[in-house]
Amino acid sequence: MLKYLQAENLKCKRTFIKKLIFLAPMVTFLIALSSVMWFQANSFNWWYMMILPGYISLMAVMTNEKEEKKLRYRAVFGLPISLKKVWISKVLINGIYMTLSCMILSVGIILGGYYFSIIIPFSRVIVAVALIAVTSLWQIPLCMFLAKKLGMLGAILINVGGGSVLGALIAIKSMWWICPYSWTARIMCPILGYLPNGLKAEIGSSILSPVVIPIGIILSLILFALLLIVTTNWFEKQEVN
Secondary structure, three states: OHHHHHHHHHHOOOOHHHHHHHHHHHHHHHHHOOOHHHHHHHHHHHHHHHHHHHHHHHHHHHHHHHHHHHHOOHHHHOOOOOHHHHHHHHHHHHHHHHHHHHHHHHHHHHHHHHHOOOOOOHHHHHHHHHHHHHHHOOHHHHHHHHHHHHHHHHHHHHHHHHHHHHHHHHOOOOOHHHOHHHHHHHHHHHHHOEOOOOOEOOOOOHHHOOOHHHHHHHHHHHHHHHHHHHHHHHHHOOOOO
16 A cells, blocks of 8 residues: 555655645635734634635645546556555545645644734644544545546535535534534634634633534544545446546
């Protein structure tokens, strides 16, 4: 499996995917600078509500286009290799890149807090970033499937639209757990103390209950595993067109 991961990472050498690891957090910081005092809160809000879903979608699209544009996957399907491992390695590499971006985001948020005003404690920043990465993993196999079936427009519209619209509308409802796009937004409420719309949550509000955190984590990991299994089996049955 390590050789498959190394191969996928090598394919991304000197590509825009690698640049996105740094560019995505930087774009988030630039947007958050519009309200200096709330830099930390706004960075988190923009990241998990819109920038991250868009970033994951773009990675999935570019991962697909590397194989699709040149040889329409002939370089993959025509080799005596495990297609299951190829697909899993693509998902894992994108997951690693996404995690690296989240780490860069955490550094910027922590430094920004010291420069502007420290609102969110260091420990909560680390926990929040780690949980954002974990609860967003399921989007990777989904977006890679959408990218191959629907192309760039379909993948971005569905994932970014789901993250920004459904995430904001359903996250504060009692039935938040039925919508995957609301899971990250909901568990950020008790961790950061802010609602998906960026406003400060009222002290004593039920939305600040930490009970939702393990629920959101478990649901996200289960969905990631299911999507990975389903899309891996689907990819294994693909043939060159």
